[in-house]
Amino acid sequence: MDCLFFYRAFCLITALLCVCVAVYGWTRSNKAGRGFFVGLMFAGAIWAGAASVESMVLSRAQKIFFSQVEYIGLAPLSVYLLLFVVDYTQQKHLLSRLARVLLYIIPLLSLALVWTNGWHHLQWSSFSQGTMDKSVLVYHRGPVFWFIMGYTYMFSAIAYAVLATACRTSSAEIRRQYLFFMLSGLFPLATGAVYLIGQDWVRGVDVSPLGFCVAGLIIAWNLFQFKLLDLVPVGRAVLIEQMPDGMVVLDEKGRPVDSNPMARRMLGTEQSPENVQLFPEKYPDAAFLFSAQEEGQADIVVRKDELEINVRMVPLFGKKGKLHGRLFILRDITESVVAARERDRMIKKLERAVTEIKDLSNLLPICCSCKKIRNDDGYWQQLESYMSEHARVEFSHGFCPECEKKLVSGGHPSSPAP
Numbered sequence: 001m002d003c004l005f006f007y008r009a010f011c012l013i014t015a016l017l018c019v020c021v022a023v024y025g026w027t028r029s030n031k032a033g034r035g036f037f038v039g040l041m042f043a044g045a046i047w048a049g050a051a052s053v054e055s056m057v058l059s060r061a062q063k064i065f066f067s068q069v070e071y072i073g074l075a076p077l078s079v080y081l082l083l084f085v086v087d088y089t090q091q092k093h094l095l096s097r098l099a100r101v102l103l104y105i106i107p108l109l110s111l112a113l114v115w116t117n118g119w120h121h122l123q124w125s126s127f128s129q130g131t132m133d134k135s136v137l138v139y140h141r142g143p144v145f146w147f148i149m150g151y152t153y154m155f156s157a158i159a160y161a162v163l164a165t166a167c168r169t170s171s172a173e174i175r176r177q178y179l180f181f182m183l184s185g186l187f188p189l190a191t192g193a194v195y196l197i198g199q200d201w202v203r204g205v206d207v208s209p210l211g212f213c214v215a216g217l218i219i220a221w222n223l224f225q226f227k228l229l230d231l232v233p234v235g236r237a238v239l240i241e242q243m244p245d246g247m248v249v250l251d252e253k254g255r256p257v258d259s260n261p262m263a264r265r266m267l268g269t270e271q272s273p274e275n276v277q278l279f280p281e282k283y284p285d286a287a288f289l290f291s292a293q294e295e296g297q298a299d300i301v302v303r304k305d306e307l308e309i310n311v312r313m314v315p316l317f318g319k320k321g322k323l324h325g326r327l328f329i330l331r332d333i334t335e336s337v338v339a340a341r342e343r344d345r346m347i348k349k350l351e352r353a354v355t356e357i358k359d360l361s362n363l364l365p366i367c368c369s370c371k372k373i374r375n376d377d378g379y380w381q382q383l384e385s386y387m388s389e390h391a392r393v394e395f396s397h398g399f400c401p402e403c404e405k406k407l408v409s410g411g412h413p414s415s416p417a418p
Contacts, residue, residue, distance in 0.1 A: 011051050011055070012049065015048040017216040019042070021220050027040060033083075036084035037080075039084075046073030047073030052071040054066035054067055057319075064124075068115050072209070074152070077152065078152040078159070082158055085162050103155075114144065134204055147198060184215040187214040188215050189377050190211055191211035192208035199351040223269075243260065246263030246264075246328075248328040249328075250326050285301075289326070290326070296313055297310060298311050299333070299337075308337040309330050313327070358368070371383050
């Protein structure tokens with residue numbers, strides 16, 4: 001009797017703790033995976049709360065009813081867990097729309113079979129009195145029970161595998177969140193395994209909800225201490241898929257391994273990431289990058305769209321210095337190249353204009369009769385005065401031979417002889 005009292009108390013505490021954590025999670029608005037996290041916590045609360053009530057009531061019909069209520073929380077629990085992990089780690093691409101629909105259908109179908117057990121007895125084949133206390137009812141399991149347990153453990157394992165993968169590329173703060181969340185999940189899985197394998201050990205009492213009490217405490221600690229739902233991780237896959245530059249990964253033999261949508265768009269292919277067209281034969285200007293052991297870059301032209309692309313290559317080395325492949329980062333530089341060409345064209349045009357202006361500035365307006373020169377202010381000056389002012393030239397006057405002959409013969413230099 002004492003054991004059952006503590007069992008009921010722990011189940012009620014678990015239900016209350018899960019409700020508090022769910023309410024707190026709901027206040028973290030616009031956070032990735034918030035809705036699935038709240039669903040996960042409420043599912044745990046329903047499971048633990050119904051288990052506590054089931055252990056209190058005495059009639060078989062009431063016990064079966066509250067056991068069916070337990071499955072309202074238990075059936076979708078692992079589905080909420082998987083969807084939360086996928087959304088929170090920013091890896092939504094792992095589950096297509098069809099996969100998500102199927103995930104919802106599985107617990108709904110399970111619930112339908114649980115609540116119609118009286119017709120087919122596929123969930124529980126029969127019932128018997130427990131050896132610990134007359135209030136304990138032993139449920140003899142049918143194929144539906146094992147189906148629910150099977151997908152629960154399978155989806156949980158997938159969720160923890162996704163978390164473990166995300167740990168490899170996350171920051172220390174986010175990694176700590178992941179590790180504590182994974183730790184919290186071990187306890188309900190462990191107590192559930194005890195109930196599945198050793199039902200006789202626990203004398204028919206379903207101890208699996210007790211693990212959720214410890215899990216709820218760890219998750220609450222994760223919320224307040226390590227800012228679960230506040231420090232939202234940005235998944236590596238999301239960054240790669242949405243980055244404005246193209247990315248192509250080739251293995252050590254030059255074969256395409258991966259690429260993001262922007263790279264495939266630049267290179268004119270919408271095929272799978274492994275079929276992107278980036279080969280030295282196709283782009284000879286960047287051919288040296290495909291065999292280089294050091295970082296380098298080159299510009300290529302994609303003729304299909306007349307794109308100018310800057311290709312930067314980063315070699316990928318393993319821990320022992322062995323080359324594992326090459327990362328190519330593609331950046332569209334068409335606009336900058338066009339702008340540079342236009343700038344060069346304008347500079348050349350300006351240089352020609354300056355040259356023409358200089359040529360024009362060397363022309364002096366001179367009177368064809370008196371030989372006076374017009375200065376910059378528009379006044380006419382004697383040639384000697386203008387040259388002395390602008391060229392610092394001093395004149396010494398004399399006669400040329402023709403003028404000298406005219407003067408000797410009695411004429412004037414500026415008029416014909418008689």
